[in-house]
Amino acid sequence: MYTFPNKLRNLSIVFMIVGFLGLTYGFLTSPATIEEAKAMVASSHGDGHGESHETSTESHAEDTTHASSENHQLASQDHGAATHEEGHDASHDEHLFHQLSNKPWAALYVAAFFFFMISLGVLAFYGIQRAAQAGWSPVLFRVMEGITGYLLPGGIIVIVILALSGMHFNHLFIWMDPEVVAHDKLIAGKTGFLNLPFFLVRAVFFLTGWSLYRYFSRKFSLAQDEATDISNHKKNFRISAAFLVFYIVTESIMSWDWIMSIDPHWFSTLFGWYVFASMFVSGITTIALVTIYLKSKGYLEFVNDSHIHDLGKFMFGISVFWTYLWFSQFMLIWYSNIPEEVTYFITRIEDYNLPFFGMVVMNFVFPLLILMNSDYKRINYFIVMAGIVIILGHYMDVFNMIMPSAVGDQWFIGAAEIGGFLFFLGLFIFVVFKELTKAPLLAKGDPYMGESERFHY
Amino acid sequence: MSNKVVHALYDDDDVLLSAVKAIRLDKHHIEEVYTPFPVHGLDKALGLEDTRIAIMAFIYGCIGLCVAVAMMNFIMIEDWPQNIGGKPSFSYLENMPSFVPIMFELTVFFAAHLMVITFYMRSKLWPFKKAENPNPLTTDDKFLIEIELHDNEKVLTALLKKSGAIDVSIIEKPE
Numbered sequence: 078m079y080t081f082p083n084k085l086r087n088l089s090i091v092f093m094i095v096g097f098l099g100l101t102y103g104f105l106t107s108p109a110t111i112e113e114a115k116a117m118v119a120s121s122h123g124d125g126h127g128e129s130h131e132t133s134t135e136s137h138a139e140d141t142t143h144a145s146s147e148n149h150q151l152a153s154q155d156h157g158a159a160t161h162e163e164g165h166d167a168s169h170d171e172h173l174f175h176q177l178s179n180k181p182w183a184a185l186y187v188a189a190f191f192f193f194m195i196s197l198g199v200l201a202f203y204g205i206q207r208a209a210q211a212g213w214s215p216v217l218f219r220v221m222e223g224i225t226g227y228l229l230p231g232g233i234i235v236i237v238i239l240a241l242s243g244m245h246f247n248h249l250f251i252w253m254d255p256e257v258v259a260h261d262k263l264i265a266g267k268t269g270f271l272n273l274p275f276f277l278v279r280a281v282f283f284l285t286g287w288s289l290y291r292y293f294s295r296k297f298s299l300a301q302d303e304a305t306d307i308s309n310h311k312k313n314f315r316i317s318a319a320f321l322v323f324y325i326v327t328e329s330i331m332s333w334d335w336i337m338s339i340d341p342h343w344f345s346t347l348f349g350w351y352v353f354a355s356m357f358v359s360g361i362t363t364i365a366l367v368t369i370y371l372k373s374k375g376y377l378e379f380v381n382d383s384h385i386h387d388l389g390k391f392m393f394g395i396s397v398f399w400t401y402l403w404f405s406q407f408m409l410i411w412y413s414n415i416p417e418e419v420t421y422f423i424t425r426i427e428d429y430n431l432p433f434f435g436m437v438v439m440n441f442v443f444p445l446l447i448l449m450n451s452d453y454k455r456i457n458y459f460i461v462m463a464g465i466v467i468i469l470g471h472y473m474d475v476f477n478m479i480m481p482s483a484v485g486d487q488w489f490i491g492a493a494e495i496g497g498f499l500f501f502l503g504l505f506i507f508v509v510f511k512e513l514t515k516a517p518l519l520a521k522g523d524p525y526m527g528e529s530e531r532f533h534y
Numbered sequence: 535m536s537n538k539v540v541h542a543l544y545d546d547d548d549v550l551l552s553a554v555k556a557i558r559l560d561k562h563h564i565e566e567v568y569t570p571f572p573v574h575g576l577d578k579a580l581g582l583e584d585t586r587i588a589i590m591a592f593i594y595g596c597i598g599l600c601v602a603v604a605m606m607n608f609i610m611i612e613d614w615p616q617n618i619g620g621k622p623s624f625s626y627l628e629n630m631p632s633f634v635p636i637m638f639e640l641t642v643f644f645a646a647h648l649m650v651i652t653f654y655m656r657s658k659l660w661p662f663k664k665a666e667n668p669n670p671l672t673t674d675d676k677f678l679i680e681i682e683l684h685d686n687e688k689v690l691t692a693l694l695k696k697s698g699a700i701d702v703s704i705i706e707k708p709e
Contacts, residue, residue, distance in 0.1 A: 404634060412619060449592070
């Protein structure tokens with residue numbers, strides 16, 4: 078049996094505390110009123126962040142002086158026009174205020190979703206190994222089951238955040254605001270699907286389905302350890318095949334609900350696959366990292382280089398698969414250049430240039446070059462290095478999916494973002510390693526265990 | 535130098551693998567093994583060097599990528615600038631996303647075809663070449679080990695028989 082080392086437990090608690098402080102700081106410094114929001118943007122503009130910011134301040138300043146001089150002239154003649162100008166300005170300020178007050182919420186949501194997504198990706202990988210009756214991977218089953226232990230707590234946190242959005246604690250999902258829907262024909266046409274009760278019912282239904290599979294699969298897996306026949310293994314095979322069908326449909330709808338609907342005007346038909354690729358590669362990478370960590374501490378003596386090699390191949394392959402989907406989505410929209418579609422990428426390229434293209438380097442170019450060589454995939458050092466970059470890269474991927482619609486060009490990787498990442502990292506480590514201590518690290522009853530232990534390349 | 539060789543015939547790949555290990559343990563030099571299908575682990579049992587074709591594949595892929603870039607740049611930008619879908623011509627970089635599929639395909643095309651050609655050249659294979667295969671049974675379901683003889687007929691024959699060979703024959707090779 079594995080015992081949770083105190084050092085790691087303390088580290089995870091430190092992560093949680095530091096992360097919590099960062100998040101608290103983020104929430105406390107978010108503007109409480111429209112005036113504060115205006116003041117914050119004005120002071121940050123003064124710093125001159127970069128070219129795009131500077132030009133925007135210039136044009137902004139020109140606009141305001143122009144508008145105010147015009148206002149003066151108009152004010153003497155026509156009061157109506159002036160109030161119209163003011164009204165327009167005020168709605169812009171309110172928009173800015175919403176963006177800034179969304180910022181800590183979005184930071185919280187990105188990190189919460191990212192770590193939840195890792196455990197869901199691992200659950201899919203685990204389901205595939207079970208349904209395919211894979212011979213190489215049973216030595217890793219307990220590691221995977223440990224990681225999926227985070228599914229339920231992580232999922233509950235995500236759903237609580239969604240419910241809080243529904244209660245208007247933030248404006249992450251603008252379609253939840255009846256005021257917005259009333260003035261927006263496109264969203265109004267989607268209310269049959271995008272309405273709060275149905276949205277939350279779906280979320281709870283998905284999480285229940287995934288958790289039920291996880292619960293029963295774990296139960297059968299533990300029962301198989303002591304069993305004399307393979308009936309538990311067979312049951313696990315059957316529910317895994319059923320789960321995979323359920324999963325690919327619900328995962329797709331989940332990605333529209335929880336991510337794509339932040340941008341309710343925009344849609345992409347391969348979005349579900351895109352999110353799937355992201356969670357799958359992050360999940361596999363996490364399996365590799367946890368396995369290498371446990372092995373370095375003297376556990377998992379039955380895991381050999383070839384298992385790590387296979388995980389490395391998956392990391393490499395699914396990274397390329399992710400890029401394929403990323404590019405497919407980008408190229409078709411870029412090529413057809415339809416305004417309501419292409420705006421998605423214009424905001425990302427103009428306001429999020431570094432994170433948007435930086436993530437492609439982290440998720441594609443780096444793993445491609447590092448993991449291409451067959452020998453490197455057997456060296457733990459390379460897997461860990463590539464793995465950390467892939468994990469951070471897919472955090473950036475989720476960041477790029479959520480932030481542009483939630484906070485616009487007001488993004489910054491600051492206390493709230495880093496705090497959110499650390500908080501959920503700490504929680505993830507705590508829950509996962511706690512789960513690992515609950516069962517022997519070798520699923521010794523699995524009929525394929527012999528094959529898996531002898532597995533070599 | 536003797537030009538006599540011994541041919542040992544096997545009918546099972548597992549037996550063949552253990553025979554190869556036993557023969558190498560006795561310090562005999564195995565000239566060649568003929569099999570009807572690739573036998574997993576045989577290269578390691580024979581102590582063959584690792585293949586370097588992966589490195590060549592990478593280089594060929596890079597060549598393919600360069601050819602694709604040069605080709606698309608010449609065809610679509612320099613020689614006859616084309617305006618498709620209102621995208622800016624005269625600039626390779628701004629049109630780059632639409633060339634990515636071609637860049638990818640030519641990378642794969644060059645890597646695959648040049649790898650096959652390299653493999654044929656390294657294996658000394660070319661069209662209309664007469665087969666070197668000493669026994670047509672190895673194209674069906676039998677495995678054959680060829681070992682050069684150095685006045686050790688008896689020892690070797692006994693060893694091969696013991697290792698599970700279904701037939702052991704001494705062949706005089708025409709030079």
